[in-house]
Amino acid sequence: MGQNNPPPPSPTASIRRSTSSGGGSGSIILEKYQLGRLLGRGSFAKVYLGRSLDNSDDEVAVKVIDKASTVDAAMEPRILREVSAMRRLHHHPNILKLHEVMATKSKIYLVMELAQGGELFAKLHRCRRFSESTARKYFQQVVSALRFCHQNGVFHRDIKPQNLLLDQNGLLKITDFGLSALSEQKKDGLIYTACGTPAYTAPEVVYRKGYDGEKADAWSCGVLLYAFLVGSLPFDDSNLSNMYRAMHKRSFEFPDWVSKSAKLVIYKLLDPNPNTRLSLDDLIKLSWFKKSFSQENLCSQADQSPRSEFLNRKDSDYLPKVNAFDIISMSSGLDLSGLLEAEVNSKEMRFTSVLEVVVIEEKVVNVGEKLGYRVEKGKGGGIRLVKGRAVLVLQIWEVAIELWLVEVKLVDGSMEFGVLQWGELKSGLGDIVLSWHNEVS
Structure with a gap:
């Protein structure tokens, strides 16, 4: 913190x-x-x-x-x-x-x-606004983190400068996931709970009719970038009904110092229609966003890179x-x-792999069928392997660029599934494994 x-x-x-x-x-x-x-x-x-x-x-x-x-x-x-x-x-x-x-x-x-650098909000308050290069640097880190959240089934829903911290090297850190939504909370692929800070919250969130968590976070990114570059909020009214009317009309202005390309990014993110709003996946393809951007640079902070630390810790559960x-x-x-x-x-085993997700899943299905398991799709995603009373659930998480963490967890039937069965499964999956990260107990 x-x-x-x-x-x-x-x-x-x-x-x-x-x-x-x-x-x-x-x-x-x-x-x-x-x-x-x-x-x-x-x-x-x-x-x-x-x-x-x-x-x-x-x-x-x-x-x-x-x-x-x-x-x-x-x-x-x-x-x-x-x-x-x-x-x-x-x-x-x-x-x-x-x-x-x-x-x-x-x-x-x-x-x-x-996070020894404190809140980004305090720095923004001192500077009043950021230069475009500084704003873009922080914005790139926010977007990179949010895309990782979405890929792992988490929607933050309260992105604002007060929830962005800086470490001792100036690296941005997103915090405060107390208002986040998880993928398993979705109904028909949508989220129905309303929350967040009104000035940063997408207009569709307040209607309780269901919304896309990724698109809601994208709207907050638009407000955030505007605040970084302008030093104020695009929609800020003590009367919430007036503020939401302004959101629907896109009633906000840009000062002269904001570049045309930055204006376009913000305008596309602050689209009141979530169906046509710019997604974060499309945002990262824009030339304005890609300028001076390197995912490797985000991950390399001297010897303190979480990615490097993860890759180097071969024998421990990280x-x-x-x-x-x-x-x-x-x-x-x-x-x-x-x-x-x-x-x-439950008992579980974890390993990392650099192969594509579809290759990992195909291998798991093939090995499972050869060992006599019934293969099913899990309710929250992933793969279920069922044999008798034994039920295994496999989930795949992206932990870095082209690096996947695979978790195989025994959720039922521990009396029928022991060291021998784990050994068979481990042997079958061996050729897709980069490194094992825990021992089955």
């Missing part, structure tokens, strides 16, 4: 070990992290600087959620969405990482990457670690068991 103008840490700072498990500055949480100064407050949480008890140089941001005072029926799904979304999106360099989820009976702790048992053992209120049930009760 971000922080505004943080003072440099004291070189003599030491970590005080204690058995405290409170939620405030100085507390020790579950014998793993010590909380430092308060970095910010949200609507239902406080964010603190955290230091690892194992290595005081490892700094993180810890979001502390007090169950007793903040978690209610309305907030529970928001927390679930945030955790679920961030776990899916761990591998993109422009998305804030969720390292760990922990809990006690009274509090929930989200341990996240620390997905975010979730302390499921601590969370599920909470006394009452927030229940994350639905989110973590598969992780607790």
Whole structure:
């Protein structure tokens, strides 16, 4: 999470070990992290600087959620969405990482990457507006991250400068997935819940008639680019009905310093008709967007590239670690068991591949049929392999350019599916595997 103008840490700072498990500055949480100064407050949480008890140089941001005072029926799904979304999106360099989820009976702790550069909103406020090259640089990173979100079934729905952070190298990080929607929430391919910040939210979202999450995020990108270049919002009215009328009429103006090509991009994104609105997939093909753009540059920040780190960690499970048992053992209120049930009760194996998705799927189907499985399409996408009571679900996630993470999970029939069956499956899939990333337990 971000922080505004943080003072440099004291070189003599030491970590005080204690058995405290409170939620405030100085507390020790579950014998793993010590909380430092308060970095910010949200609507239902406080964010603190955290230091690892194992290595005081490892700094993180810890979001502390007090169950007793903040978690209610309305907030529970928001927390679930945030955790679920961030776990899916761990591998993109422009998305804030969720390292760990922990809990006690009274509090929930989200341990996240620390973005030392603070909010992009603060920088925009200081500069009043960005130059076109600076605006494009940040905009490219936002779009790259959002396309990754969409490819992995997450729709942010609250893109604005306040939810964009900067790390110590100036790399942009999207955060706050509490209002996001997941692909499994769709009905008939559409989302029906209305949420977001009105000035950044697509007009179709408020009608509750169903909308495309990708196109809704594309609209927010148009508002964001306008704010970057102009220093104000295209639609900003205390009277919401007037503001939505202006959206439908595209009633906004450009100052002279905005280039014609940038105006065209914004105009196409701020199309009130989602069917004709510019998609992010088409946006990246435009010459204005492609100028000075390199996906490799986005992924290379010295030796801190998440992509490089992922590729180098051949022998470990790189997905975010979730302390499921601590969370599920909470006394009452927030229940994350639905989110973590598969992780607790199932066995799984993961591997990376550089082959195309269609090739991976064809191989899985062929191997499954040879081993006597019935092959089905999963309800939320992916492939199901069924034999007797044993049910395996395969999902494929894009983690970098031409790099796929494949997860095979046993969701039913553990008594009938053991080491021998895993070995047969692993042997059959071997020629499409770049690297295995965990051992079946």
